[in-house]
Amino acid sequence: MAEPLNQVFFPSSLQELFSAWSRFPDAQPFAGGVGLIQGQGNKILELPKNILSMDKLEELHRITRTERYLEIGAMVPLNKILALGKIVPEAMKLCLQNIAGPQMRNVITIGGNICYPGRRLNLAVPLVALDAHYELRNSQNIRWISAARFSSLPGKPAINQAELLTRIRIPLDQWNYTIFRKFRRGKSGNPGEVMLFLIKNQKNVLTDIRVIFGAETILRDKNSETLLIGKQLPLGKKDALDFVEHWRTYLFALESPVYSPESEGAHPALDDLTKAELLNFIESNILTISE
Ligand SMILES: Cc1cc2nc3c(=O)[nH]c(=O)nc-3n(C[C@H](O)[C@H](O)[C@H](O)COP(=O)(O)OP(=O)(O)OC[C@H]3O[C@@H](n4cnc5c(N)ncnc54)[C@H](O)[C@@H]3O)c2cc1C
Numbered sequence: 001m002a003e004p005l006n007q008v009f010f011p012s013s014l015q016e017l018f019s020a021w022s023r024f025p026d027a028q029p030f031a032g033g034v035g036l037i038q039g040q041g042n043k044i045l046e047l048p049k050n051i052l053s054m055d056k057l058e059e060l061h062r063i064t065r066t067e068r069y070l071e072i073g074a075m076v077p078l079n080k081i082l083a084l085g086k087i088v089p090e091a092m093k094l095c096l097q098n099i100a101g102p103q104m105r106n107v108i109t110i111g112g113n114i115c116y117p118g119r120r121l122n123l124a125v126p127l128v129a130l131d132a133h134y135e136l137r138n139s140q141n142i143r144w145i146s147a148a149r150f151s152s153l154p155g156k157p158a159i160n161q162a163e164l165l166t167r168i169r170i171p172l173d174q175w176n177y178t179i180f181r182k183f184r185r186g187k188s189g190n191p192g193e194v195m196l197f198l199i200k201n202q203k204n205v206l207t208d209i210r211v212i213f214g215a216e217t218i219l220r221d222k223n224s225e226t227l228l229i230g231k232q233l234p235l236g237k238k239d240a241l242d243f244v245e246h247w248r249t250y251l252f253a254l255e256s257p258v259y260s261p262e263s264e265g266a267h268p269a270l271d272d273l274t275k276a277e278l279l280n281f282i283e284s285n286i287l288t289i290s291e
Pocket of ligand 1: 028029030031036037038074098100101107108116117121122123163164166192
């Protein structure tokens, strides 16, 4: 019998989706489709042989809000998140506004950006910084995973075969100071590298600080953060400069790839220019909140 041609499934429930997936294990979820056709210049596009469109899965398009969380279905396009307005944490808003162009943001979904298999894309950075969690489902189970753990493997998401990202839960904490930077957008096919600097304070005490850098791997030095938590604001100059020095040491330790059981892999070494840009970013921001 002849091999079936390409097939596109349009399940209207997750049960239907997983049933099709068990019959065609090579099938690929299709969200906005931007990542699946990225880099193809030919008139005839190459698509996976079996496609699972998630368009009709109503629950993946849902957005809900509680007092503490914003929950976004994996199929929600980036512009729809931006249209929510003030409720969207600043770190996420700034990142969304810097992904592709406005038309593309109507098509690219939050789930497609998080699950892109080839390389780490931009949204991982604010989602790690904000302590987001992801709901993953397969035909049998539902599990939750932190954004940090999901993005802990260099360059690829921690998602299993025949598993679907369904929901993203973002805590609605109040951050008092958010600085976002993205650079090297020019390189073709490169989504750019993203840096975030976040601060929470209560009255004059610094209660939380996050500095996160995201490219192929996500870098965060929790030891440096611990140094400053509980300090009075403005910070003393020495504390601010110590923070930068800790980051410098951390970055230089990456010179030879660092293997850690938690990341189950190596952080690729950064080039000198990236290190310098990152250290400049950290220094200029930390000095802003020091004497
Ligand atoms: C011109 C251009 C500019 C771009 N600029 C940027 C940029 O500035 N920053 C940036 O971060 N990215 C950028 N991108 C990349 C874009 O964010 C990714 O291609 C993203 O994957 C597109 O999302 P999508 O919804 O179209 O996903 P799709 O193409 O539908 O899917 C991408 C991959 O994720 C899988 N997938 C999708 N949803 C799920 C799910 N819910 N569960 C499990 N797996 C899933 C699919 O099977 C596929 O393998 C750009 C792309 C283009 C073409």
